[in-house]
Amino acid sequence: MSQTQPTVNPFAEMQAGRPTGPLVQGYEVIIGFETHTQLTTQSKIFSRAPTSFGAEPNTAASAVDFALPGALPVMNKGAVQRAIEFGLAVDAHIAESSVFARKNYFYPDLPKGYQISQFEIPVVQGGQIEFFLDGVKKSVRLVRAHLEEDAGKSLHEDFIGQSGIDLNRAGTPLLEIVTEPDMRSSAEAVAYAKELHKIVTWIGICDGNMQEGSFRCDANVSVRKPGAELGIRREIKNLNSFKFMQQAIDYEVRWQIEQIEDGKTIQQATVLFDPDTGETRAMRTKEDAADYRYFPDPDLPPLVISREWVEKTRSEMKKLPRELACEFQTKYGLSEYDAAQLTQSPVFAKYFDSVANVSGNPKLASNWVLGEVSAAANRLQVEIDDVTMPDPMAVAALIRRISDGTLSHTGAKTAFQELFASIKRQFQELADYIAEIDRIIESRDLKQMSDTGELEKIIDDVLAANAKNVEEVRAGNTKAMNALVGQAMKATKGKANPAQVNELLKKKLA
Structure with missing residues (x-):
């Protein structure tokens, strides 16, 4: 790839x-x-002032940051290192000289x-981000x-009618x-932003804190009739929430379509999203590159x-998400989609890997970690390895009892709730x-029914009580079969094996 800037062709995607x-x-x-990702360096990009968040205004800025006469910038090597890491993570070209x-x-x-x-020669050129949507x-x-x-940041004190500048x-x-x-x-845009957020936090170049402004997204949005030239874009600035991102883009799309349908022309502009009203509003007309009058900074030599x-x-970077996902596919036989989610x-x-190894059933481990365990973590708004979550060995023990037929899926969900409530991290050994x-299985009577004779009697009773469904099944209605399975599971209080119930029903209705 050339070391000149990869020029954006507005019709490239067509x-x-x-x-x-x-x-x-x-x-x-x-x-x-x-997307503006704040890098995890201890000091600023051209000075030794700290990058700490929340300091008193203008206490974390140096002569370079204040732009005092004679103060010259000096490049932060750590910032360059992080740029290289990102370029490698997205299969981009790292410019030898920028x-x-x-x-x-x-x-x-x-x-x-x-x-x-x-501008003309950036440090990272090209690359791509892959992700799943639905x-x-x-x-x-x-x-x-x-x-x-x-x-810096402008501070507006409305109650005293004054504004100030914080250069931290x-x-x-x-x-x-x-x-x-x-x-x-908008759904695709949010999925992209989440994947990018995952990558930069995974490799450690950004802490990803959207509330503090460490990960800020600007969305350039336009609409067109299929096959037409690209429309005029409007840039939605500083989106620091995935929820607001989707709301802002959806509103902007509707607004632009309404303007065009009313015979109006879209003006290129920078807009802000107001989460209170759910609307975007114009902040200023949008500049083009020529308006910024770019020229090489004479105080900084080329970055080599x-x-x-x-x-x-x-060689020193840890495994990337896509590399670990490929490893999970090979090691555990998982689908590409499941591996990406894990x-x-x-x-x-790491949590999934522990559950999969100890349980001996990677597919069930995947289902449970992505399902019940993940849902519990989301409810508590914690990471999956938080002390309030069950130890991976506890989940693995539960999966072992599903695998050997002791627990049905319904019984396992009940057992998980008690395990979650009482024995999150009590033990050191799987046994x-x-x-x-x-x-728990014994005290809650959760053991899956294994007596075929007893199950056959229950199914006979279900068939006798649901003659209409039986007729419909024999007439080829698959929904009626599902209804019979549901009745049988209800009669066994969820303790029957659904596959066994299906097999017995098919045999008796043949």
Whole structure:
């Protein structure tokens, strides 16, 4: 790949045959993303001032951040290291030489009157992000990821009618990640943002804290009739919640369609989303690159990255989510989709791996970790390995009793609730957890029915009491068979094996 900037061709996705998405009122939605990820360095990108969050205003800024006369920027090697790691994680090209530029604009919270960024030759070029949406694999192409400094923050004290400037954020290292306009719905955009969030937190270059502004997304949204040229885009700035992201894009799409249908022209603009009203509102007209008057920063030499540095970084990086997912597919025979879901975070993957190894039933382990266990963690709003969650060995013990036929799925769900309430992390040995599961099974009468004679009698009673369903099954109505299975399971209080019930019913109705 050339070391010049991969130019964004507005019609590239049509020429490349990018798939269309679901139409909204006859319009195709086109979405591209720019994401500002705050890098996890201890100091700022061009100064030694700390990057700590929440300090008193203007106490975490240096002469460089304040742009005092004579103060010169010095590149933070840790920021470059993190950019390299991201480039490797998304299969991008790492430029051997990239250039910093001055991006000129005039806001009160930009002390120099320009932002040091990268334009023509960014450090990371190309790459892609792959993810699943509703079980379908998607891919979004990246244009670039470039290093830059953050601006400060304007503080508005409405109750006294005054504004102030806090420059603590000024100079905070950012990696701005820019996509091609490849997304076709708000759901796809959110799925992309979640996958990107997973990658940058997995490799440790960003803490991902959206509330503190460590991961901020700008969505460029436009609409067009299928086959037409790209429409005029509007940029929704600083989306720091996946929920608000989807709401903002959906509103913006509806608004643009209404404007076009009313015969109005969309003006390129930067807009903000108001979560209280659920609406976007224009903040300012949107600038083009020429308006920023980019030129190379004379205070910073080209950023040179040797191939040795790149390869050393590659060798030292831990397994990426996609690599671990492939390992789970090979080791446990899981589907690509399930493996991707199980690698949503390092702790999630480790928890599943423990359950799968100890239980001896990887498929059931996958179902339970993605199902009941994950749902419980979501209810508590904790990580899956939190002390309030069951030990992986406890879940593995439960799965062993499902695998050997002691527990039905219904009985297992009941046992899990008691296990969750009382014996989360009491023991060190698997045998102790199995003994405790057995005690729950005995005390709650959860043991799966294994007496074929007793089950046959119950099924005979169900058939006798549901003559109409029996006639419908013999006439080829599969829903009627499901009703009979449901009645049999109800009669056994969920303790029968559903597969065995199905087999016996088919045999008696043949």
